[in-house]
Structures are given as structure tokens and as C-alpha cells.
Amino acid sequence: MKLRTKIQLFTSFFMFVFILLINASIYFLFYQNSVDSELDELAEQVNTILVAINQNEEIPPSELLKAFLPADGIIRIYPENGSPLVVHTKSSDYLGLPGEYSKSETREVLTYYGDRYATVSKPIIWNNGEIVTLHLSKKLVAITENMKTLFYVLILASVIIIIPIIIAGNLLARFLLQPIKALISTMKENMKHGKWKKIALTNRSKDELYEMEKTFNDMIDYLKENYEMQEIFVSDASHELKTPISIIKSYTQLLERRGQENPELIKESLDAIGTEAERMQKLVEQLLALAKNKEVQSGEDVNVTELIEETIDTFSRAYRRVIEFPEQGVPFYVHGNKDQLKQVFYILIDNALKYSDRNVIVNMEQFENKLAISVTDFGPGIPEDEKERIFERFYRMDKARNRNTGGTGLGLAIAKTITSAHGGAITVESSLGAGSIFKVLLPIKLS
Structure with missing residues (x-):
């Protein structure tokens, strides 16, 4: 996988996860706030019912409760034992909602057949002096619709945000990879043609990419200098070894032709060969010394x-x-x-x-x-x-x-x-x- 693809995938995936976390947080925070608002509103309605019952003693409570019946909900009065004393609802679909007698005030959200309901229970004194539980449930129709709308809005916003991020990632990858591609191309050209080509430094800010290009050019200068020094060194060493080798070879050929006839030539040739051999030995020893004495x-x-x-x-x-x-x-x-x-x-x-x-x-x-x-x-x-x-x-x-x-x-x-x-x-x-x-x-x- 190319580096450009990796950069695009990484930036896109990172931003996707980031946006997903942000949207999920927004979604659940909005849901929680909406539910809390509904429960608070329902609890306030229960308190209003209690005030109305206390202020209108001449009206039977069972009849008074009809005035506070929510359009998408149910009101029930639960005694301590037995079936509900009062049940008011506009739809039989809500009759199966769970409910029970409770000695304390409770707030909760129930899920019934895929729908969510806000429920508030509160103990009250009934007209016969018995303590009963007023159970008020309301279907969260508005919240459900709002959450669907919010869900689609967040998806649309995410798509709108992701597209510029993908484009920005592509541009960023191009910006980062352009000098790297130039570096790779220059290196390949240097290897293929044996050149010492350098990268043309751009006039942008002195960032890490600029430092990379400058370091590469410095390295090329360093390698070129050392390569030329090495060539000179090898050339000079070859030249220095060539002379004694030629002398030794010449005296060896002279001995083969005239050595037996001229004893004095033998001594002269051996002296010359020995001298040149010592010179070659000293040269080789000093070449080795140069190689090993670069460090202590x-x-x-x-x-x-x-x-x-x-x-x-x-x-x-x-x-x-x-x-x-x-x-x-x-x-x-x-x-x-x-x-x-x-x-x-x-x-x-x-x-x-x-x-x-x-x-x-x-x-x-x-x-x-x-x-x-x-x-x-x-x-x-x-x-x-x-x-x-x-x-x-x-x-x-x-x-x-x-x-x-x-x-x-x-x-x-x-x-x-x-x-x-x-x-x-x-x-x-x-x-x-x-x-x-x-x-x-x-x-x-x-x-």
C-alpha cells in the first residue's frame, strides 16, 4: 500500500471515528435531556392533578382525572391490593402498559412493543381515605420523531464533513509526498546513470521536508567528495604500485635473457628487486595504516x-x-x-x-x-x-x-x-x- 493511500485512509478513518463519537455524544445527550424534560413535565402534571383534586373536593376524582388525560397516554389509580380503581385512556393500546402500587414517587422510561413511554408514579390519598398510587404514562411521540430527525441530520452533517476531510487528506498527501517522490526519482536517476544530481530546494518555510531535501543535497556533496577522493586514492595507489612492479618485471625479464652470462647483473637485479619489494611492502603497510587509524x-x-x-x-x-x-x-x-x-x-x-x-x-x-x-x-x-x-x-x-x-x-x-x-x-x-x-x-x- 502506498504512503499516499495510507495517509488518506488514516485521516479519513480517524476523522470518521472522531465524528462518530461526537455525533453519538450529541445524540445521547439530546435524548437524555429530552427524556428528563418529559419526565419533569409529567411530574409537574401529576402535582397539578393533586392540587386540582384537593381544591375540587365536590368533583369525584375519577371524573376530574379525565381532564388531565394525555392524548397519547393513560392514567391509572392503583390500590395497595387488587385491580386499578380508575383507568382512563383514549386508546386500548395503552392498557397493557406495566404499572403497580408504589409507596414512593418514581420516574422511569419504559419500552413497550418498541415504543418508549415516560411514566411517573406518586402516592396520593383517595376520597375514601385510602393511600393509592397515581400512575401517569405518556408515549414519547415527539421525542421519537425528534430523535429520528436528529439522526438523519447528524448523518448528513457527517457526510458533509467527511468529504472535505477526504479532499484535505488528498491535498496533504500530495504536499507531503511531492518532495519524497522528487527524492526517490533523483536517487534512482543517480543510481541508474551514476550522476550526483541534487534536489532543487523550494522557497517554502524551513520545515522538516526542507531539512530532508537539504540533508540529501549535503549527503550527495559528501558522497561525491568521498567518491572522488577514493578514485584519486585508488588511482594514486595503483600508480605507486605500478612503478615498482614494472621495475621488478623488467629486471626479471633481464635476468631471464642475460643473467647467466653476466653474474654482476644478477646482483644488481636482485638489489633492485629487493628495494622495490620493500617499497611495495611499505606502501601496502601504510595503506592499511590509513584504513585502521581512522579511530582510536x-x-x-x-x-x-x-x-x-x-x-x-x-x-x-x-x-x-x-x-x-x-x-x-x-x-x-x-x-x-x-x-x-x-x-x-x-x-x-x-x-x-x-x-x-x-x-x-x-x-x-x-x-x-x-x-x-x-x-x-x-x-x-x-x-x-x-x-x-x-x-x-x-x-x-x-x-x-x-x-x-x-x-x-x-x-x-x-x-x-x-x-x-x-x-x-x-x-x-x-x-x-x-x-x-x-x-x-x-x-x-x-x-
Whole structure:
């Protein structure tokens, strides 16, 4: 069942039930008020009869009662025992109406052969001094006719009300479903033709439908941007893998043709194949690192001072280079993943050593609730227009230099991803010919 049909059925059914309850309430309230009015009128008539009997003692009560006989009713006098003393009626149809002696005044509505009768009973003193019951019954002819008329009027009014409600429900369904249909059509077109089509925002009030359309357009922009980034990423990764694969394939073919005749060529080929294999392995590892470092893998309080000292010690022994790190008075802690944070400092120090022949300086200091770790090198520096791009995947300023140093263009992208996942940021300050300062800001864990 379509949503439009559901909306129409729901609104129509809800209003039908609502109108039914209202009409039923009106019907029964009107009936009850009418019956109460008839009973009050009949009780007043009984009191009038009593007054007339007391004021006209010379007239026999049985004769006096004829003057108060209703056109559609019956008057009876019931003794305590035996048959009625007096029965006055204009139609024998009313003789079968139930009645009895009663010591107290009663009011009720009886149903007799499908007709309703208002009945009032009241004890009185008869002319012989005996206490009897005056029983007055009246057929509710006017009420029955009025209730039929009211019933038909309510049905007609309900029909008149339901028709505009059905029309309004149809218009409401169209209004609500128009942007949804446009959304579905746009989504199908995007899936079928591979487009990034957006919905034209209407100039209506900023309601939920407008927010839905705006959110859809924002989502399309987000998906398009990520899809394009993914295409670039796959293209760049394929390009980076293509070069070492081509080199390995070329040296393999060269060995097949001339390897047996030239032993020196074997060593050269194996060295080149090994170098390119290591480059491919490093590239694949860094691609995996980018995928898994989008979130903090596990959280703990990490001693950053100790972590940097360990990283510096590893590089100092491997490169036999001087890395200056002033002694810290107290250890600094951040909450995060130790291995991921160590990878950030490893990347920054490794880059500093690759692009500078002089000493590398590592500093650490606290700014309010932030811990700043800076890595300074005295290399060639970074041009102003390339400072932001160096954090992009596979971006390299000097491709020849990076090829010689084994760079893949993924290191800084990985460092930025990890830092962002830890709620921090990474920035760079650089001057051509004077070197660069990479600074990592992390939320500090206060003791």
C-alpha cells in the first residue's frame, strides 16, 4: 500500500471515528435531556392533578382525572391490593402498559412493543381515605420523531464533513509526498546513470521536508567528495604500485635473457628487486595504516615523554644522528593508543632526518589543556602554497628526492589521521632554506 493511500485512509478513518463519537455524544445527550424534560413535565402534571383534586373536593376524582388525560397516554389509580380503581385512556393500546402500587414517587422510561413511554408514579390519598398510587404514562411521540430527525441530520452533517476531510487528506498527501517522490526519482536517476544530481530546494518555510531535501543535497556533496577522493586514492595507489612492479618485471625479464652470462647483473637485479619489494611492502603497510587509524583502537594513559624518548633512541642508534630532546621536569600524559601515537612521532622524526643533514630538535611543552610536541629540522623548507597539500595522500613536493629516500607520500597523511582521531591537530611552519617545524597538539591528561 502506498504512503499516499495510507495517509488518506488514516485521516479519513480517524476523522470518521472522531465524528462518530461526537455525533453519538450529541445524540445521547439530546435524548437524555429530552427524556428528563418529559419526565419533569409529567411530574409537574401529576402535582397539578393533586392540587386540582384537593381544591375540587365536590368533583369525584375519577371524573376530574379525565381532564388531565394525555392524548397519547393513560392514567391509572392503583390500590395497595387488587385491580386499578380508575383507568382512563383514549386508546386500548395503552392498557397493557406495566404499572403497580408504589409507596414512593418514581420516574422511569419504559419500552413497550418498541415504543418508549415516560411514566411517573406518586402516592396520593383517595376520597375514601385510602393511600393509592397515581400512575401517569405518556408515549414519547415527539421525542421519537425528534430523535429520528436528529439522526438523519447528524448523518448528513457527517457526510458533509467527511468529504472535505477526504479532499484535505488528498491535498496533504500530495504536499507531503511531492518532495519524497522528487527524492526517490533523483536517487534512482543517480543510481541508474551514476550522476550526483541534487534536489532543487523550494522557497517554502524551513520545515522538516526542507531539512530532508537539504540533508540529501549535503549527503550527495559528501558522497561525491568521498567518491572522488577514493578514485584519486585508488588511482594514486595503483600508480605507486605500478612503478615498482614494472621495475621488478623488467629486471626479471633481464635476468631471464642475460643473467647467466653476466653474474654482476644478477646482483644488481636482485638489489633492485629487493628495494622495490620493500617499497611495495611499505606502501601496502601504510595503506592499511590509513584504513585502521581512522579511530582510536584502544584508550589508555600514555606517557608521551617516555614514548618520544624511546622513538628518539631507536632513530639515534639506527641513523647515528643527533636528535636533541631537552630533559623534561615531569612526564606528560595523554589519553589514547600508544602504538598509534608512537607512529606519529616516528613519521615526523623520520621525515626530519631524511630531509635534513643537520641535527633534529624535538620539543614538548604544555599550553593550558593542550600538549604541544614540535619536531624541527633544518632542511630545504616547504613553499607556502604547498604547506596544506603535504598532508594529502601521495602528495610529494620533490618526487625524485622522495623516490631516492623511499617516501610514498602517505606518512604525513597517516600522522594527520591519527592525530585527528585523538582529538588533536598537526600544523607546520616552514621557510624556504631555513627548515620546517611540525607541531602536534594533543589534549593533555591532567594529573
